[in-house]
Amino acid sequence: MELRIENLTKQYGSFLAVNDLSAVLTCGVYGLLGANGAGKTTLMRLLCDIQLPTTGTISYDGQDIREYGDRYRNVLGYLPQDFGYYPDFTAMKFLLYMSAIKGLSKGYARQRSLELLDEVGLLQVRDKKIKTFSGGMKQRLGIAQAMLNDPKILILDEPTAGLDPKERVRFRNLISSFSRNKIVLLSTHIVSDVEYIAGDILVMKKGKFIHEGKPDEIIHTVDGKVWECRVANGEVPSLEMKYNIGNMRTEGETTILRIICETKPLENAVNAAPNLEDLYLYYFSDEEEHII
Amino acid sequence: MKQLIIFEVKKMLRKPLVWASLIGLVLFLAIMESSWVVPGYTSVVTEKDGRPVTTEGFEAIPLDQEICFLYHGPLTDEKVRSVIEAYDISDAAWEANKIDPAREAHYTHNLMYSILSTWGFIDLDGSYSGSTVEETFGDLAPGLTIGYSTGWECTIYTLVYSFLTLGCIIVIIVAPVFSEEYTIHMDALILTGIHGRKKCTLAKIISAYLITIAGSVLLIAISTLLMLAVHGSVGWDCSVQLGELGIFDHTPFHLNWLQAYGLACIAWFGGMLVLTSIILVVSALAKSSFSALVIAFVIYILPMFLPWNLLPESLELWGYLLPVTQMQLMKLFRFDLITLGSMAFSPVYLAIPITVIVLIAGIIWAKKGFSQHQVV
Ligand SMILES: Nc1ncnc2c1ncn2[C@@H]1O[C@H](COP(=O)(O)OP(=O)(O)O)[C@@H](O)[C@H]1O
Ligand SMILES: [Mg+2]
Numbered sequence: 001m002e003l004r005i006e007n008l009t010k011q012y013g014s015f016l017a018v019n020d021l022s023a024v025l026t027c028g029v030y031g032l033l034g035a036n037g038a039g040k041t042t043l044m045r046l047l048c049d050i051q052l053p054t055t056g057t058i059s060y061d062g063q064d065i066r067e068y069g070d071r072y073r074n075v076l077g078y079l080p081q082d083f084g085y086y087p088d089f090t091a092m093k094f095l096l097y098m099s100a101i102k103g104l105s106k107g108y109a110r111q112r113s114l115e116l117l118d119e120v121g122l123l124q125v126r127d128k129k130i131k132t133f134s135g136g137m138k139q140r141l142g143i144a145q146a147m148l149n150d151p152k153i154l155i156l157d158e159p160t161a162g163l164d165p166k167e168r169v170r171f172r173n174l175i176s177s178f179s180r181n182k183i184v185l186l187s188t189h190i191v192s193d194v195e196y197i198a199g200d201i202l203v204m205k206k207g208k209f210i211h212e213g214k215p216d217e218i219i220h221t222v223d224g225k226v227w228e229c230r231v232a233n234g235e236v237p238s239l240e241m242k243y244n245i246g247n248m249r250t251e252g253e254t255t256i257l258r259i260i261c262e263t264k265p266l267e268n269a270v271n272a273a274p275n276l277e278d279l280y281l282y283y284f285s286d287e288e289e290h291i292i
Numbered sequence: 293m294k295q296l297i298i299f300e301v302k303k304m305l306r307k308p309l310v311w312a313s314l315i316g317l318v319l320f321l322a323i324m325e326s327s328w329v330v331p332g333y334t335s336v337v338t339e340k341d342g343r344p345v346t347t348e349g350f351e352a353i354p355l356d357q358e359i360c361f362l363y364h365g366p367l368t369d370e371k372v373r374s375v376i377e378a379y380d381i382s383d384a385a386w387e388a389n390k391i392d393p394a395r396e397a398h399y400t401h402n403l404m405y406s407i408l409s410t411w412g413f414i415d416l417d418g419s420y421s422g423s424t425v426e427e428t429f430g431d432l433a434p435g436l437t438i439g440y441s442t443g444w445e446c447t448i449y450t451l452v453y454s455f456l457t458l459g460c461i462i463v464i465i466v467a468p469v470f471s472e473e474y475t476i477h478m479d480a481l482i483l484t485g486i487h488g489r490k491k492c493t494l495a496k497i498i499s500a501y502l503i504t505i506a507g508s509v510l511l512i513a514i515s516t517l518l519m520l521a522v523h524g525s526v527g528w529d530c531s532v533q534l535g536e537l538g539i540f541d542h543t544p545f546h547l548n549w550l551q552a553y554g555l556a557c558i559a560w561f562g563g564m565l566v567l568t569s570i571i572l573v574v575s576a577l578a579k580s581s582f583s584a585l586v587i588a589f590v591i592y593i594l595p596m597f598l599p600w601n602l603l604p605e606s607l608e609l610w611g612y613l614l615p616v617t618q619m620q621l622m623k624l625f626r627f628d629l630i631t632l633g634s635m636a637f638s639p640v641y642l643a644i645p646i647t648v649i650v651l652i653a654g655i656i657w658a659k660k661g662f663s664q665h666q667v668v
Contacts, residue, residue, distance in 0.1 A: 048484050050667040074486040080667075084477030088306060100295050101485035101492050145481065 001061060001152060002026045003047070003183055008056035010042050010207075017042040019207035020056070029179045031194025032187040033276075034204035035284040040187035041081050043204070044157050047185070048078045060153070074103070077151030081158050081187075083142040087131035091122050091141055094130060095148060102149040109148075116144040119174055121167075135162035143171065147178060154178070156186040160193045172197045189284075191276045201276075205283060215276060222274040222282050227259045229269035239265075244285045246278055260285070296487070296495035297502070304465050304499060313461045320457050321450075321514070328446040329515070330522050336402045339381045343388050346400075353442075353523065359402045360440035360527075367436040367534065369424050372413050375404045376420045393417065403442060406536050432533065435546055439530040443523025444549035447515050448556055448621070449537055454511050455560045455619045459567055462507065463588045466500045466568055470575040470662045471584035480667045489663035496662075497572060497655055504568040508561055528553075532625075542626040545638075555640040556621055562643035563619040567592060569654025570615070576661030592616055609639055613646055 003025040010018040017039045032040050045051040047058060049065050049072065058065050065072045085094060092113060099109030117123045120140040130138065139162045146154060156175075160168050175184060176197050188194055194201055194215070201218050203211040211218050226246075231239065236255050239245065243265055246258035258272065259265045260282050304310070327333060331350040336359070338345055347355055359379075363371055379401045383393035391399070396418030397409045408414055411428055415421045426433040473479045482488040528550040532540035540552060547555075571588040578584035593616060600611030600623070611617060612624040629636040 045480075045667055048480070050480055050483050050665075052666065070486050070490070073484055073488065076484055078480065078484040080477060080480040082477050083481065084473075084479075086303065086476070086478070097299050098481065098485065100299060101482055101487050103486045106295065149486070 001181075001183065003153060004059045004062075005047075006057050006059070008043070008046060008058065009054045010039075010046060010051065011054040016207050018046065018053070021207070021209060023202065023209060023212065025183050025185065027179075027181055027183060028199040029175060029184040029186070029197050031198030031201045032185060032204055033189070033191070033194055033201055033280065034187070035189055038204045039207040040204055041157055042207075044078075044080075044155050044185070044187060047153075047155055048076060049073075074149065075152040077146035077149060077154040079142045079146040079156045079159055081161075083138070085130045085138060085141070088129055090127050090129055091117060091133070092126040094141065095145055098145045099148055104149060112148055112150075113144075116147055120144045121170065136164060136167050139163055140167065140171075143174070152182050154182060154184045156184070158188055159186055160188060160190055168193065189280075191280050195276050203279070203283060210283065219274050219276060219279055222260065222279050224271055225260055225262055225282060226272045226274040226278045227261060227265055227269040228256060228272045229259065229266045230254050230256050231266070244281060246281050293491055293495060296492055297499050300469075300492075300495045300499035301503065304469065304503060307468075310461075310465055313464050317454070317457055317461055321454055321511070324450040324453055325515070325518055328450050329443070330518050332442060332446055332522070334403075334442055335400050337381065337400055339385045342382070342385055344381050344385050344391075350522075356403050356442070357440050357523075357526065360404060360438075363404055364439035364530075365437060367425055367433075367438045367531075371438070372408055372425065373420055375408055376414055376418075379405045380418055403440060403536060404438070407438065407534050410536065410538065410541075411534075429533070432531075432544070432546065436531045436534060437529055437548065438534045439527045440523075441527035441530045441532075441535055441549050443519045443525075444527055444530075444553060445535045445537055445539065447519040448549075448553060449539060451511065451515050451556070451560065452539075452619065452621055454515070455508070455564065456616065458507050458511060459564065459592055459616065459619065460589070462504055462564065462568060463571055463585065463592055465503055466571040467575050467578075467585040467588045468581040469496050469500055469572060470658070470665075471578040472581040473662075474579065474665065475581045479665055483663070483665065483667065493659050493662050497658060500568055500572055501565065504564050505561075508564050512557060512560070539622055540625050544626070544628045547625075547638075552625070555625075555638055558643055559618045559621060559624065559640050562647040563615040565647050566618075566650045567615040569650045569658075572658040573654050573661065576658040576665070596620070609642075613639075613642055618643060 005021055005023045008018055008021040009016065021043065032043070034040050042051070046053050060068055060072055089097065095113035095116065096109055099113060104112060114123065117126050120143055122137060122140055122144070125137070130141065133141065139159070143156065143159055146156060160171060163171060175186070186194070198215065201213065201215055202209050203218070211221060231254065233250065233253055233255050236248070236257070239257065244260045246260060249256045259269065260278055331353060334352040334356050335346055335348040336352045336355045363375060381396065381401065386393040386396065394417050397414045397416045400406060413421055413423055413428070425436070429436060473482060482492055485492065529548050532543055532547045532549055532552045540547070570591055574588045574591065575584045578587060595611065595614040596616045598611065600608050600617070603611060609627050618624055624640060627639045630639055
């Protein structure tokens with residue numbers, strides 16, 4: 001099973017949201033990491049055949065997904081970024097409706113819906129209307145509907161948005177157990193989401209993949225560029241202006257700074273072991289304000 | 293498929309706005325029926341003890357029918373004169389009620405009298421004007437039938453307005469069918485499901501037509517049953533030109549009320565189905581449910597206000613074959629029979645091929661519009 005992306009481009013006017021991407025996805029969990037506006041959502045819409053690429057092709061097991069048509073949709077599960085719902089439907093009814101669209105038989109649909117509601121922790125509230133749900137509950141319902149047809153290709157656009165830490169852990173476990181013999185692609189700008197479950201990471205910036213690889217391989221790209229040093233509290237503001245700073249920890253009169261920089265920033269700076277977050281900061285600090 | 297249709301029908305109907313407009317329709321229908329059909333506006337004035345006595349409502353119906361039965365049949369000059377003589381109310385009686393007898397023709401006597409008055413057989417003061425049937429109706433004169441047609445006429449009149457209202461409600465119900473999925477971002481979920489682009493789309497389209505057809509059948513059934521219960525079927529064979537409200541005064545060929553009712557049903561059903569098809573296409577192509585609603589509404593209502601009569605006659609007819617103008621009946625029934633070889637048929641029949649063509653085109657276009665929709 002493979003999903004092959006070849007020279008994929010999506011242009012809005014003169015703006016290239018997805019810029020000549022090529023990649024081959026096989027079984028496993030892929031984390032699509034990128035700042036807002038990197039083109040993650042656009043790429044996923046192209047993969048789901050709900051937007052036409054400007055140029056390039058996507059093929060599933062050697063056949064263009066557009067030719068595959070409904071047979072491709074039969075193996076596809078998708079959670080859109082801003083996923084809609086019918087406010088007056090109950091969680092159960094919503095899943096039954098989605099099951100009908102996904103072609104599940106009536107009896108199986110009921111059983112499968114209950115099973116998934118249990119897995120995402122919504123079994124107790126299955127007969128409550130969706131409009132009474134919190135953001136996290138809606139998100140979990142969205143994850144459940146994507147998995148209804150036991151898809152071979154699961155595409156999740158920012159699935160952990162709105163989830164609290166406990167729900168995130170549960171989500172990771174769910175995906176890990178679900179992903180056997182499947183292609184799972186999940187986008188996020190939250191580093192820790194992919195750190196634990198993604199076998200491969202695709203780093204996306206301005207419509208291009210700037211790095212792909214296993215998490216620990218890819219971290220090596222910032223080897224020697226992460227520094228830690230202790231400075232007086234008063235110096236912090238001026239350093240913040242000058243350097244790309246990750247963590248900051250205040251200890252009494254001094255602050256320990258984690259600085260991402262090509263060269264040694266300060267005399268007393270020492271190299272530190274890099275993590276994914278450093279990688280993220282290294283690539284995206286110039287374009288994103290809010291990092292979690 | 294059945295399951296998807298049930299889901300879609302529920303989605304369409306379970307909305308506060310839809311409920312509100314359906315309640316509005318029921319109220320409207322109740323008001324129309326009570327003022328025109330049940331018991332209707334029938335009133336009969338007779339002279340008793342030197343005073344005009346008015347009978348109205350349910351009691352007036354048998355009274356009026358009794359009078360009409362006496363004259364039921366071909367309209368002749370003799371009949372015209374005898375009606376005018378028989379139901380003249382003396383000047384003294386009018387004066388006793390402080391009514392100016394010089395304006396007698398303005399006041400109700402009974403249906404026969406009113407029809408003759410409408411057609412100018414009666415002068416303002418109530419005397420025979422001297423017009424003959426042939427002068428008044430020309431070529432149509434032989435073969436015109438007069439009789440009690442209040443039930444039929446008022447039912448058709450009521451249904452015209454009920455269908456125009458139902459059209460508005462169908463706009464409200466059908467405009468969101470596809471467009472709302474775009475607005476609430478359900479399009480991405482539906483279009484990535486195996487049945488999303490074919491079965492689900494078809495289920496939406498079928499549901500829309502089902503609702504339209506159910507609504508139309510219900511309107512016609514309720515109105516017809518009420519008419520039969522209150523007025524009976526009498527008068528079905530009378531000429532539509534000899535009505536009191538003037539809906540079909542200008543129809544240039546012989547037509548009785550039953551035939552007119554049949555043609556009206558074709559016009560109403562055709563109009564509703566064409567309207568539904570148009571709204572479905574608008575819904576599939578619109579960016580949001582609000583824009584779909586506004587565009588569909590404008591497309592529905594606008595033809596009512598366009599000056600079709602400025603067009604040459606051959607084109608003018610097409611202007612009256614648009615949903616709203618067609619369901620209004622009046623202008624459409626002014627056009628003469630269309631002859632095709634040895635056949636002559638009412639222009640209303642053109643609504644049938646139009647409906648079939650628009651229906652097929654609408655289904656194909658709406659389905660394509662939704663299944664190829666680019667999710668943004
Ligand atoms: N329909 C559209 N029209 C014009 N520009 C768009 C459209 N959709 C997305 N974009 C632009 O494409 C870029 C990538 O967007 P998106 O794929 O949503 O990024 P991400 O999901 O990584 O945040 C953004 O700059 C966005 O403004
Ligand atoms: Mg996005």
